[in-house]
Amino acid sequence: MVGYLVLLLLALAAAAWWLGRSRAVASVNGEVARLHSLPGQHGMFLALFTAGPALLAVIIWAMATPGIESSIIANRFAAELSGMGVPQVEAFIRDARAIAFGGVVGFTDATKEAAAAAYRSIHATSLWIIWIVALALAAAGFFWAYGRIAPAYRARHVVERILRAFLILCSVVAILTTIGIVLSLIFESLRFFQQVPFYKFLFGTHWSPQSAFTGAGTEAGAVNEDIFGAVPLFAGTLLITFIAMLVAAPIGLMAAIYLSDYASKSVRAVAKPVLEILAGIPTVVYGFFAALTVAPFFRGMGESLGLDVASESALAAGVVMGIMIIPFVSSLSDDVINAVPQSLRDGSAGLGATKSETIRKVVLPAALPGIVSAMLLAVSRAIGETMIVVMAAGLAANLTANPLEAVTTVTVQIVTLLVGDQEFDSAKTLAAFALGLVLFCITLALNIVALRVVQKYREQYD
Amino acid sequence: MTDAISTLGGGRPVSIHTDDAAKARLKTRYAAEMRFKWLGAGAVALAGFFLVLLLSTVVTQAWPALRMNYLMLPLDLSAAKVDPAKLDGFDFQGVINDALAAEFPDVTSRQDRRLLRGLISTGAGTFLRKDIAEDPGMLGTTVDYAVPLDDFADLYLKGLLADVGTDEAIATTVTPSGTTGDIELTFGDDAMLALARGHGATEGENGALTLTSGAASLLVALNGGTVKLTALAPGDGGTVVAKGLVIEALDSNAPAATGQAALRVIDTPESSRKISDKEIVWLDRLQSEGLTESRFNSIFFFTGASREPELAGVWGAVVGSFLTMIVTLAIAFPIGVSAAIYLEEFAPKNRLTTIIEVNINNLAAVPSIVFGLLGLAVFLNFFGLPRSAPVVGGMVLALMTLPIIIIASRASLRAVPPSIREAALGIGASKVQTVFHHVLPLAMPGIMTGTILGMAHALGETAPLLMIGMVAFIVDIPGGFTDPATILPVQIFMWADFPEPGFQQKTSAAILILLAFLVIMNAIAVILRKRFERRW
């Protein structure tokens, strides 16, 4: 098992630490002061070189093997799999794995059993390989580093350099994540745009990709380009975002103003945690609330007024999303309002302005850039929010500006297209990545603009 | 502008700020001030109201789900019924059904028998099998066993499925024409006609009334049985003759004296509730005989998911969440803290570090669903990692939490005053030693607080995990990081979508559990902050 290998390597590292330390002490006959580096640093040096490369190898192995094993199986059983579409092949591989290593098996047949047997033997071989490779690396690292330990050896520098490299590597993970996001979105989107021209996607007004899925064996050429028009989704997203901001912007801003300029200490002591709790509630809970309480409420109210309100109206989803964003808006606005220097408030109060006059005519205009950027961030948050709309907004892509009707959003469609087992290459699933790309670009642009504005604004008062 | 100051009688100077016009202006200005203030207070109150509304909705919904009704049935487990040698594949459900049928010897038709069996959870047999496996001493005797009820029966007993109505004595004599099947009841006066009209009866000819399934149910209890009225018509001499269907057989067809018969009105029409009149009568009898018992709902807390509301539990999802969080923590914490240390303590101010900084800020604001797309494209399709596995979910959430942890850790490191660093460097410590021996320990409480809050955020996250298949319906409780699993928020999402009313309460109860975890995590963060907060 790989787990045992990792444990063994860690034990080896501990042993190496102790050996390196003892050797360093022995090399100067116990006069530690003659060592360039502390004995512990020599120990660390040896431990790092013993376990480091081996552990790295194990990690790479763990990441790479599932894919390699699957492709070997797919090759070996190419004849049996030749008639199948992509989802069937995936299901086949998945079941074979499950039979071999335990897990939930769809159904079994002789071919799968054979594949599972092959799986087991390949996996056993690859386990052997990694054990041998890891132990060889550990031994090589140990002997190389052990020979270097000497009084004058700068073990500390080496250890610190390795540590620094590790720290840099960790910082780069964030960049790698972004690159991963961008590449995977662009890559899949390009494949989508090979099947559906991008102008039809961006400017088409008819969206019903579910009807594109006609089952297995659909030929690639049979994609109906005209059902991937995403304009209704953009419109729906905008409508719900607009409603959300209509709720969140005034309430959040006024709450921030009240808490920073009016509220007594005791009110603040209650209201701040209330907003924090509101911010900490998972979005799935808001979604449940929207679907269970708010939507029926609006529907009932609409009925009593003689209005026809859809049970998955944009209004319900938008209002609940607005509630979710209130604490976001208020905490950002609070920062911005507090950044306005006290001297301006004093100046206004010194002229005999009332508090509200000071706020409306001096503080808010001065804080306007910051507030605008807070609102932009809130909009970006609303556009990217998923669970509330998945649970409370509709699936039908209506192109409407009526908040009482059901609309659908970009995020809802991404979820609908990707949840469940689907063949990964179909235009339908690839469309989700194209939508993801649009979502990513828009939110990124909003964030960059907002962060810029807020930065400029901060500089103004620093 | 002192020329504006004049002197009125009494020697008091009046300026443009004290004259009557100024006073009037001041009044309107203060009115505006008050309006503005109340607007602000209203905004805060509204936010508080939303929170209360949300929480109270969840709590009131969740409350009933914490208890569950069981039926205490004497089960005949004697060797004649249950062969101890052939327990595998034995129909334990059948034993339970037989015991229930024994309580209702009158119920004979196939249809009614099936309806009766429906009162009991389809999983009851499985529980019995498990209990016998644990305690073989149960075999060979007759034991009183607590059988879980079906969700509709359970909800009815909790009073959530239909308004139950109360028995009211009938102020006249009632004479039945038979004891079973379709019978006629003769009422001594015509009060019943008005009553039936008031409860949605359909008018027929000659003042006759029909009670369809769209009207309220009128149940007459007399002579130890129950009759459901189906139609009424005026009889001779001011009497009313009602047609009825016997639900429970009467002891005799003797006339019931005034006050001896009772009428019960169930206002929700039978067609628009999930439980029939028959089931209601049966359940009421079981309840009045003391055979039902409300217990702490251990099924909900300690079992995995199920398609049957009464059998569905959150334990699988809790374990899945736990495994996922371990992976997230194991990845995000070391990487996040390391990145923060590098950026705050070591990084030179150059273009690369600026890019990293901007990048981290932007990453923190990327919609979570995009991380799900990343996980789907890279982890599942590129690396071929298993679907629905906590390890993949943990990795995706780790990438999502990373910026939060980095930003919090950096703020915490920045709060350590430079004098500490200078002191350590001044006595010849290397930069690495300075950071790891002095700065990092001082910043640790803040880093931990940030990490816990980031983890709380990750715990409530749903959307990215839908992308990597953690939405699958999984009954087994996951035993490892690569087993298919679901997590608590996704479980909530799935249950919220199920139409059975029983799931609505389960969803709320699951939300309550999720919120409890979040409260605990936040409380730890607050305590950490309070305990170790240091003002420099």
Added chain:
Amino acid sequence: MNIMTEAGVEQKLAQRTNEPPIKMKGEKVNVHYGEKRALFDVDLDVRENQVTALIGPSGCGKSTFLRCLNRMNDTIDIARVSGKITLDGEDVYDPKIDVVELRARVGMVFQKPNPFPKSIYENVAYGPRIHGLAKSKADLDGIVESSLKKAGLFNEVKDRLLESGTGLSGGQQQRLCIARAIAVSPEVILMDEPCSALDPIATARVEELIDELRENYTIVIVTHSMQQAARVSQRTAMFHLGYLVEEGATEKMFTNPDDKRTQDYITGRFG
């Protein structure tokens, strides 16, 4: 001697000593910041159309006293004021007195120039607007122009009235703040170290301006510069550790102070 009202006595006294009448009067003023006491029983008169300078070392309570005069201390939560401060004989801490009206009558100029991030015109027009002093746009233009003229700033900014007030130099900004205060037509102007953030040339301009403004307004100025107090004020009050040490005509204070501490401070032995 006839029985006279207190005010009457004062008026008499003022006439006898040839002093202008008292505009503001502090009696036994105490200020606490939380537990800490910042002012101890200060009695001080401010006379009409005079410049009264408050001097003393840092933290002596001179700014605190100044901020009591138009209740700017109200904006600090923990500040508590007791004693009596009157404006034209009316107690300014009387609950009947409206703080907005008070501040309109007793304007304030701060240590650091704090123009609003608006145009020069809007800065000056702000006060008249909120108080509703102008009946028409022309009226407002007139107030802005005359205020800027009185503050000696008009000629420098008349071509760029719509540019931002924050774009002016430090001295111009401070004069803009003075113009902003004048535009409200106050009776008293409080100045809290108005020149401490300015260079010597700008300081000289502001000091000249203060001297000119004395004709129409009562001015109270806090300053840490003895020379400035000597140059601009007619009366000087010396504060030390929250106590009013000595108060009198500026000339006398600087030539022949009664109190040793005043002498020490003026000659630079401490402070």
